[in-house]
Each structure stands twice: as structure tokens, then as C-alpha cells.
Amino acid sequence: MTIAEAAPRLAKGRLKSEKLTEDCLSKIEELNAKLNAFITVTAEDALAAARQADKDIAAGRYRGPLHGIPVSLKDLLDQKGLPTTAGSSVRKDHVADTDAVVTARLRDAGAVFVGKTNLHEFAFGTTSEDSAFGPVRNPKDPTRSPGGSSGGSAVAIATGMSLGTVGTDTGGSIRIPAAACGIVGLKPEWGQLSASGVVPLSRQLDHVGPLAASVTDAWIQYNAMLPGELRVGADLEPTPVKGLRLGMMSGYLFDRIDADVERVTVAAIESLRKAGATITEVALPHATDMPAIYLHLVFGDAAEYHARTLVSRPQDYTPNVRLRLEMARYVLAEDYIRALRGKAIITREIDRALDGVDALVLPSLSIPAPPIGAATMPVKGGPDPVRTLMLRCTQPFNLSGHPAISLPSGTTPAGLPIGLQLAGHKGKTPALVQAALAVERLLATA
Amino acid sequence: MAKADAEQRGLPELIPALEGLAQATERLRAADWNDDADKETPFDSAQGKPKQ
Numbered sequence: 001m002t003i004a005e006a007a008p009r010l011a012k013g014r015l016k017s018e019k020l021t022e023d024c025l026s027k028i029e030e031l032n033a034k035l036n037a038f039i040t041v042t043a044e045d046a047l048a049a050a051r052q053a054d055k056d057i058a059a060g061r062y063r064g065p066l067h068g069i070p071v072s073l074k075d076l077l078d079q080k081g082l083p084t085t086a087g088s089s090v091r092k093d094h095v096a097d098t099d100a101v102v103t104a105r106l107r108d109a110g111a112v113f114v115g116k117t118n119l120h121e122f123a124f125g126t127t128s129e130d131s132a133f134g135p136v137r138n139p140k141d142p143t144r145s146p147g148g149s150s151g152g153s154a155v156a157i158a159t160g161m162s163l164g165t166v167g168t169d170t171g172g173s174i175r176i177p178a179a180a181c182g183i184v185g186l187k188p189e190w191g192q193l194s195a196s197g198v199v200p201l202s203r204q205l206d207h208v209g210p211l212a213a214s215v216t217d218a219w220i221q222y223n224a225m226l227p228g229e230l231r232v233g234a235d236l237e238p239t240p241v242k243g244l245r246l247g248m249m250s251g252y253l254f255d256r257i258d259a260d261v262e263r264v265t266v267a268a269i270e271s272l273r274k275a276g277a278t279i280t281e282v283a284l285p286h287a288t289d290m291p292a293i294y295l296h297l298v299f300g301d302a303a304e305y306h307a308r309t310l311v312s313r314p315q316d317y318t319p320n321v322r323l324r325l326e327m328a329r330y331v332l333a334e335d336y337i338r339a340l341r342g343k344a345i346i347t348r349e350i351d352r353a354l355d356g357v358d359a360l361v362l363p364s365l366s367i368p369a370p371p372i373g374a375a376t377m378p379v380k381g382g383p384d385p386v387r388t389l390m391l392r393c394t395q396p397f398n399l400s401g402h403p404a405i406s407l408p409s410g411t412t413p414a415g416l417p418i419g420l421q422l423a424g425h426k427g428k429t430p431a432l433v434q435a436a437l438a439v440e441r442l443l444a445t446a
Numbered sequence: 447m448a449k450a451d452a453e454q455r456g457l458p459e460l461i462p463a464l465e466g467l468a469q470a471t472e473r474l475r476a477a478d479w480n481d482d483a484d485k486e487t488p489f490d491s492a493q494g495k496p497k498q
Contacts, residue, residue: 323460338474338477
């Protein structure tokens with residue numbers, strides 16, 4: 001059941017939050033030992049909150065479409081009274097003394113928190129396999145990664161362990177697991193959703209956003225997490241596909257991708273064209289420089305945040321994350337500044353690519369979910385490192401801060417999900433989501 | 447220098463990773479926006495650098 005389906009039934013008393021929450025907790029009980037999506041499950045608190053929601057709704061105090069909805073949080077976000085582990089033993093003694101800003105907003109909207117989800121340690125990876133709590137597994141094939149770093153959140157939605165969830169995205173960590181698990185992930189424009197109370201990876205690239213079973217569900221959560229004055233209502237109408245102007249990213253962002261991803265993406269774009277969308281090819285002249293720009297920014301920022309604990313308790317990091325953080329300490333200030341200049345250039349080029357179109361369209365993830373432990377994956381032109389492949393299509397919009405959304409577009413012959421990504425103009429996240437809603441409806445009928 | 451430092455700190459497993467970082471740094475330094483250090487970039491504009 002989606003949030004959009006449950007909300008009107010809850011509002012009318014035809015469905016009880018307690019029942020909905022029990023169903024999610026049952027799914028967690030049934031599947032978590034196998035998939036490892038949750039680090040902390042707050043069953044008793046969740047059921048108490050659900051009963052209270054039912055009472056409030058029955059008394060006429062309905063707060064809106066998240067009231068009584070079971071929601072999980074990536075364990076990088078503070079929830080008052082609970083540990084925020086960041087998937088690491090480094091933070092094993094931490095207990096949040098207050099809610100993160102977005103947690104508080106969801107709480108105000110009536111969300112029922114069922115637990116904290118597993119992730120790649122400190123969000124510093126794309127597969128969710130390096131966690132002090134063990135690897136998260138893809139529900140479509142548990143030998144494969146669910147993507148990351150918000151892997152547990154994506155699995156929670158894909159399996160019905162929660163109806164809503166919140167993740168973070170520094171290089172693609174909402175959109176990558178959304179694509180790998182066959183769900184929707186929205187990275188709003190940078191700075192729109194507060195990152196206060198969220199463990200940082202790179203403060204200038206970190207984005208907070210929802211993962212959900214549908215575009216509408218992502219919108220409902222996003223809207224509730226906005227500051228009150230920016231909320232525009234939970235109802236959303238799709239942009240007509242006829243007349244939609246899309247810029248199809250070419251070159252680096254489309255060259256080295258898996259054959260099934262290419263086939264499904266091209267077919268989706270062709271469906272849009274047939275339905276009346278205008279497709280033009282666009283490219284970013286400095287696209288090949290993006291991995292180097294991204295690496296130096298994330299490394300510089302992560303090295304600063306982890307400097308003390310990397311010295312005082314290095315053994316508490318997982319080996320791969322510790323290695324990358326140690327490597328990060330060798331980034332020179334001059335190269336960090338070069339990367340900042342590069343970030344500005346990429347931002348300008350994406351603005352230019354968007355000139356004259358409503359959104360950019362490209363794959364979300366250049367490969368299907370990789371096997372857990374894989375270092376490289378075969379793509380056209382030979383094997384590439386998994387990390388590079390997974391970040392390739394998403395990191396441009398972390399560097400630039402433009403809003404971007406991933407939605408399911410098909411599967412491989414083996415049934416692994418593939419995601420389509422749309423990126424929109426700054427200041428127009430609602431318009432992007434409206435376009436995504438239209439694409440979602442079209443692809444559902446294609 | 448970084449490799450020697452890693453060895454001195456007892457982290458030999460870091461050395462292959464540092465080679466990857468060195469390649470990325472080489473790529474960053476070779477980017478064409480470094481060709482003219484005086485040329486204004488959007489980054490400069492964002493910092494409010496006065497136009498000459």
C-alpha cells in the first residue's frame with residue numbers, strides 16, 4: 001500500500017494506523033534477518049504513536065497525508081532518544097538529544113517512526129555493504145547490493161517495512177538505491193530540506209530527501225519536510241507529456257553504461273517522444289572532469305569531519321571506509337580550491353543544458369545492482385570500478401545542486417530494476433516532480 | 447611524499463589507493479580552467495569578486 005492510498009482511508013477512519021504499523025512491523029520481523037535493512041526497530045513506540053494517531057484522527061484532529069503513516073529514517077538522521085549510529089561503531093555510544101529538523105517536521109505531520117535504517121558507514125559509499133551492522137541486501141536478489149548509501153531505506157520501501165523513509169544524497173545516495181531497488185528517490189535542490197541534525201559527509205554536497213513507492217508518495221514526504229512557508233500542498237497534478245521538453249544527456253553520461261540500462265532508458269525516452277514530448281540532445285563539456293572534482297570535494301570535507309576520530313579510534317571504522325578516509329587526508333588545499341572552481345563550472349554547464357528544456361533525462365544508475373563485494377562491473381568498453389559506475393549519472397546534480405529524481409523504468413531480463421533520472425531547474429522542484437509524475441504514469445502504461 | 451608518509455604511519459595498504467588519488471589529482475590539475483589563473487570563473491562571481 002502506498003501513502004497516497006492509505007492517507008484518505010486513514011482520514012476517514014476506514015483504516016487504522018495501528019493496523020498499518022503492525023503490518024510494517026511484521027514485514028520487518030519477517031525480512032530483516034535476511035535483508036538487514038534496519039539497525040534499530042522501535043516497535044513499542046511506533047505502536048503507541050499509531051494508537052495516538054488513530055485517537056487524534058477519530059477526534060477530528062487530522063494533520064494531513066502523513067498522519068498515522070509508518071516512516072523510517074536513515075540512521076544518519078537524529079531522532080530524539082535514539083542512537084544515530086551512521087552505520088559505524090565510532091558512534092556506538094551516541095544518543096540524539098533532539099530531533100533533526102526534518103524528523104521534527106515529519107513528527108509534526110503525524111508520521112509514525114518505526115525505526116532507523118542501515119546504510120554505508122557514514123554514507124561514505126554507494127553499496128551499503130560496509131556497515132558496522134553488516135551489509136544491506138537487495139530484496140530482488142539478496143546476493144546483490146541494494147545500492148547506497150541509503151540502502152536500508154530503499155529496502156524498507158521496496159518490501160513494505162515502512163511506507164515512507166528519509167535518506168541523504170551526497171553523490172547519489174538517494175537515487176542510486178532507489179534505482180537499484182525499483183522505487184522512487186527525490187533529491188531536492190540543495191539546501192531546500194534542512195540537514196541540521198544529520199551526520200554530514202560533505203556539507204556542500206549533502207542533500208536530504210525522501211524515498212518512496214511512488215512519485216506522489218515522495219512528494220507528500222518532501223512537502224511535509226519543507227519549512228512551513230515553502231509548503232505548496234500535498235496534491236500534485238502531472239505535467240502533460242505532450243509538449244514536455246526534455247534534454248537527453250549524451251556523451252560521458254550515456255557512453256559507458258550497461259547494455260540493459262541503455263536498452264530500457266532508450267525505450268523509455270522513445271515512449272516519451274511518441275507521447276508528444278520533445279527530446280533534444282544536450283551534453284556537459286566538462287563532464288569527464290566530474291569524478292575528480294567530486295572526489296576532492298568529498299574527501300576534503302570528510303577528512304575534516306573525521307579528523308579527530310580517525311586518530312583516536314581508527315579501529316572502529318570498517319576497513320574500506322577507514323582506508324578511504326585515510327586517503328582523504330592527502331588532498332591538498334590547492335586541489336580542493338581547484339575542485340570548487342570545477343564545481344562552479346559544472347553548475348553553469350548544467351544551467352546551460354537546461355536552457356530551453358523543462359528537465360534533463362538520463363539513467364539514474366549506469367549498471368543494475370552489483371553483486372555484494374564486486375570491485376568492478378563489465379560495461380561497454382571494459383570493466384570499470386563499481387564506485388565510479390554507480391556515481392557517474394547522479395553526482396553531476398550534487399555538484400550543481402539542481403533537483404533530481406529517480407523513478408523505475410524497467411528491469412533487466414533477470415528482473416533487476418533500472419531507474420530513469422530527471423533533473424530540473426533550480427527553484428522549480430515542484431515542476432520537476434510534476435514532470436516525473438507524468439513520466440511515471442506513462443511508463444506504467446507503456 | 448604521501449606514499450612515504452603512509453609507509454611511515456604503518457599503512458602500506460593505503461599505497462595503491464593513493465595512486466588512484468594521484469591520478470584523480472592529475473586529472474583535476476590538467477582541467478582547462480587551470481590554464482589561465484586570472485580568468486574569472488562562476489566561482490569567483492559567487493564570491494563577489496569585483497569585475498575589472
